[in-house]
Amino acid sequence: MPDVQIRKKLTQIEEVFHEGGPLAAHPLRRAAILAVIQNPFAGKYVENIVGFMDDLKPLGLEMARSLINVLGGDAKAVEGYGKGAIVGSAGELEHGALWHVPGGYGMREVLGGAKAIVSSTKKVGGPGTRLDVPITHINASYVRSHFDAMEIGISDAPRADEIVLTLVMTTGARVHARVGGLKASEIKGEDGLR
Amino acid sequence: MKARIRKLVTFLEETHTEMNRPVQPPTRRAAAVAVIENPFAGKYVEDLSELMDIGGELGELLSQRAVAALGIVGSAAESYGKAAAVGENGELEHAAAILHPKLGAPVRRVLGKGAALIPSSKKRGGMGVALDIPLGHKDAAFVRSHFDGMEVRINDAPRANEIMVAIAVTDSGRPLPRVGGLTKQQIKGEDGLH
Numbered sequence: 074m075p076d077v078q079i080r081k082k083l084t085q086i087e088e089v090f091h092e093g094g095p096l097a098a099h100p101l102r103r104a105a106i107l108a109v110i111q112n113p114f115a116g117k118y119v120e121n122i123v124g125f126m127d128d129l130k131p132l133g134l135e136m137a138r139s140l141i142n143v144l145g146g147d148a149k150a151v152e153g154y155g156k157g158a159i160v161g162s163a164g165e166l167e168h169g170a171l172w173h174v175p176g177g178y179g180m181r182e183v184l185g186g187a188k189a190i191v192s193s194t195k196k197v198g199g200p201g202t203r204l205d206v207p208i209t210h211i212n213a214s215y216v217r218s219h220f221d222a223m224e225i226g227i228s229d230a231p232r233a234d235e236i237v238l239t240l241v242m243t244t245g246a247r248v249h250a251r252v253g254g255l256k257a258s259e260i261k262g263e264d265g266l267r
Numbered sequence: 268m269k270a271r272i273r274k275l276v277t278f279l280e281e282t283h284t285e286m287n288r289p290v291q292p293p294t295r296r297a298a299a300v301a302v303i304e305n306p307f308a309g310k311y312v313e314d315l316s317e318l319m320d321i322g323g324e325l326g327e328l329l330s331q332r333a334v335a336a337l338g339i340v341g342s343a344a345e346s347y348g349k350a351a352a353v354g355e356n357g358e359l360e361h362a363a364a365i366l367h368p369k370l371g372a373p374v375r376r377v378l379g380k381g382a383a384l385i386p387s388s389k390k391r392g393g394m395g396v397a398l399d400i401p402l403g404h405k406d407a408a409f410v411r412s413h414f415d416g417m418e419v420r421i422n423d424a425p426r427a428n429e430i431m432v433a434i435a436v437t438d439s440g441r442p443l444p445r446v447g448g449l450t451k452q453q454i455k456g457e458d459g460l461h
Contacts, residue, residue: 081293084279084336087421090272203422224422227280228397 077128078111080235083227086143094249102244104143105206105225106136107237115163115234122167126174132238133172133179140242141183148184152257153219153243155208156180158195161231169195172238180211180240187211188265201228206241212262217254218246270321271304273429276421279336285442294439296346298400298419299332301325301432308356308428315364323369325432330377333436342379345451346413346437349374350388350400354425362389365432374434382459383408395422400435406456411448412440 089101110132114122141148156176158169177191192207192214203226210216223241231237246257261267277300281293303325306317334341349370351362366387375381386401386408397420404410417435425431440451455461 078284078287080284081280081282083281084277086277086336088275090274092273224395226420228418 077132080109080111081227081230082109083107084139084143085225087223089248092248097248099245101246101248102144103221103223103241104140105223105239105241106139107225107227107239108132108136109227109230110236110238112161112164112168112234112236114168115161122171125171129171129175130178133175133240134182136238136240137179137183140240144242144244150244151184151242152210152245153208153221154180154187154191154211155206155223155241156191156193157204157206157225157239159202159204159231159237160195160197161233161235162197162199163233164197164236166195166197168236176238176240180242184211188262189214190265198231200230200232202226202231204239206239208241208243210257210260212265213255213260214266215255216257216260217252218250218257219243221247268324269317270301270324273302273304274424275332276300277332277336278419280417282442288443290442294437294442295337296402296415296417296435296437297333297336298417298433298435299329299336300419300421301329302421302424303430303432305354305357305361305428305430307361308354315360318361318364319368322365323373325365326370326434327373327377329432329434330374330436333434334377337436337438339438341377343438344378344405344436345439346402346415347374347378347381347405348386348400348402348417348435350398350433352389352396352398352425352431353391354427354429355391355393356427357391357430359389359391361430365430378405378436380456381405382456384459392425394424394426395420396425398431398433400433402435402437404451404454406459407449407454408460409449410440410451410454411446412444412450415441
């Protein structure tokens, strides 16, 4: 399998103090990291692509560590996560699906065994394509206050033969969460759902 | 602080290769963006001094954040730029009041020097509008390798009554500069141009 070739990286950190309501006691922080890599399968149909998932594992781990670092360095501060991929026009959606395992693995590893499935999205698109990366609670998918999303993108990526890979982490609920549902304080933490 | 900040967003971009050639060391640029309430939205106000003061505050806050994102001391910064996008209930002059009278001095304090004009752009726009922040060398505007730009956008800003203010700082020029002109080694740094 080919090496992972990175053209560029983008880190984006948001701090939300309010959204028209009272100032948050602790501003919500959301961070995304994007890596623009060469798509080794661009321009042709390749049947056996699964080996590339292993090649991507070190990158997944490194990106997850970077996110914790920019969020202050404490993995315990992370409460929500998500992941996504944008495949350039000479690739196929299935190439984006290669990110599911290494992206999820990287985040679980650094978060010490998060239980919930990592919500995700992917698409094929040109340079500047925006992706709304879905976010859910790391230990219980049904925690309603933590359903969120972060829009990401890079003006010059992905080129046709590239893939943009992204991971997202947040430090808490939406800034004025008030639509009820399962609370983070009520998590049982057994099945990853509740 | 006079500015009423809704959110702060930081972007850090690293370019590792271009046209399959390594960029060594990677070029890096950072942008820090504040989304603030426009105190003059929806009405004509003659005296814009409140926004000028806000410009001074944001000059310090955003340049510190951009430098922190790069992980450098201020004096290691090489180029800079600034930009603002005014929501639909404001006027272009509001961006000018923030950017031009008082924002530059604290930026230069944070970066140690800054003999050159800080290149700028401004526009009025809706949420998700792209800001292209122009970049130029901080001590000599004619350094050709450092003419550049950085696009930033935030999907939920500026709202109609908001202003988005951005400062970009780099520790490098373009990835593979080769169009000649004044080089950074030739800087005299006296007149801000050469």
